[in-house]
Amino acid sequence: MTVGSHNSRSRSRVGSRHSRASDQPDLFQQLEEPTPPPHLDLDIGPELLGALHTALRQARTRGLSRERVVDAMNRYLPDLARPITLRQLNAWTAASKEFSEFPARYVAAFCVATECDLPMRVLASAIGADLYDAREADARRLGESLIEAARLRREQSDIRRRLGG
Incomplete structure (x- = not known):
């Protein structure tokens, strides 16, 4: 069973719950189905790029070159069909590369490789969460x-x- 099919079934059950005394939806329905505010902007591209640059800069001060970061990421992602290259990392972190953004699936490995969780914190803060x-x-x-x-x-x-x- 996929998560999507499970959620759609539980939503239909939850959506049909109403208070018998009035036409107001049940309080539990409101708690189970939060709706984001309409003004929410989840485009975190500039913030994520800044966090990636900061992480690489801090790694460099600890003696970790971009090459060593790439090597570490490949160690932490052993099942990749093709290993990550320095050229890819450079393209993902270049502001001039419009269609070459850092893949979310590599963020955790990048954070461990650079010993900096700032990129992960940017992702979490976008949805109102925090890391500790x-x-x-x-x-x-x-x-x-x-x-x-x-x-x-x-x-x-x-x-x-x-x-x-």
Whole structure:
């Protein structure tokens, strides 16, 4: 089953849900089917190109030439029919090459090869998402657990007070 066919079936089920008391759609329908604002501009070409240039510049300061970046990308993408070439990387990152844009399927390998996640952050930010690393994830989990522990302490205190003890 493809994702598209599954979504279309679940959408038709969700779309038919209405509150019996009125003609308003069910709250859950609104939560399950977010609609992007009409003014959303997802053309990230210039931002992505800038991020690619920044990543290559930062890699160069760490001693990674474009050739080494290409070699690393090919190591991280071993099943390519044809390996990525320096000429391709140069074309993808040249502002003058109008019809030669960086393929999205290579962004992850590029980020690992250059040790820079800026291009991935550009992609994520276009849809309102953000990337965070393991340390940030741990900090978030710690904060959430501290909040939950405080909530539980308050709940315990309320129960003790109601029980008179």
